[in-house]
Amino acid sequence: MKTETTSERIAVEALKILEREGADAVSMRRVAQAVGITPMAIYHHFPNREALLNFIxxxxxxxxxxxxxxxxxxxxxxxxxxxxxxxxxxxxxxxxxxxxxxxxxxxxxxxxxxxxxxxxxxxxxxxxxxxxxxxxxxxxxxxxxxxxxxxxxxxxxxxxxxxxxxxxxxxxxxxxxxxxxxxxxxxxxxxxx
CATH class of the missing domain: 1.10.357.10 (Tetracycline Repressor, domain 2)
Known part of the structure; x- marks a missing residue:
């Protein structure tokens, strides 16, 4: 069974927010909270919101x-x-x-x-x-x-x-x-x- 990486979990949660509420609702803080990591930890995986959105x-x-x-x-x-x-x-x-x-x-x-x-x-x-x-x-x-x-x-x-x-x-x-x-x-x- 493949283990999902933190980057993948971040992308999945960002995509869920994007689908439910649109791109404006996708914030680094909100995605980090949904994944269960600190807001600063998300920046180890994506340097900014634009990079996260580009990835998804x-x-x-x-x-x-x-x-x-x-x-x-x-x-x-x-x-x-x-x-x-x-x-x-x-x-x-x-x-x-x-x-x-x-x-x-x-x-x-x-x-x-x-x-x-x-x-x-x-x-x-x-x-x-x-x-x-x-x-x-x-x-x-x-x-x-x-x-x-x-x-x-x-x-x-x-x-x-x-x-x-x-x-x-x-x-x-x-x-x-x-x-x-x-x-x-x-x-x-x-x-x-």
Whole structure:
């Protein structure tokens, strides 16, 4: 049985606070108290709040990527693209406050387009870009800028999620997901070769 390190316990408790109350509620003192260590002891593991938040964000990106890659990577290009976007939407519904912090709030070390994305520093957009590249190579999609198309797909999903969460739809989650899938199909068909 693997023993959890103090750093891991700190990250777990910080993540719990982040999910329950949002990023502003995550303080070093509060996390230390939740873990059962002194406020000064937490600094032996993370030099500051930003480093702690960056650590848990990186772990969340890994979890999200695992979730995306757990989907079968077979079927049509369209079904694989839709599956990737479904994973993104599921993450937004399952982990709303973490989603907000990771994808919707300014963060000092957040990856930025174009440099970070084109340098493949985005663990969550890389698989989308790879799928877009394969689709262009096979002739399924028109040749275009791979990263711009991947970003367009992501922005499309993100926009729908933000509008839904902002109360702009009077739809159940199931109805909303069906709407987004129809919209994605239209978008993908517009990009087809």
């Amino acid at each position: 964000v990186d772990r969340e990106f890994e979890k999200f990527l695992e979730h995306m890659l757990a989907r079968p990577q077979r079927g049509s290009v369209e079904s694989r693209l839709l599956g990737s976007m479904d994973s993104y939407i599921s993450y937004a519904f399952d982990r709303p406050r973490i989603f907000d912090y990771v994808f919707s709030q300014p963060r000092p070390n957040a990856r930025r387009y174009p440099d970070d994305f084109r340098a493949r520093r985005s663990p969550t957009l890389n698989p989308i870009a790879d799928l877009v590249a394969q689709a262009m190579e096979s002739g399924y999609l028109k040749r275009d800028d791979i990263w711009e198309i991947a970003l367009e797909l992501w922005a499309h999903a993100h926009g729908y999620v933000m509008l839904y969460r902002g109360g702009r739809f009077h739809l159940s989650e199931t109805q909303f997901r069906a709407l987004v899938r129809r919209s994605f199909r239209r978008l993908i068909h517009g990009l087809k070769a």
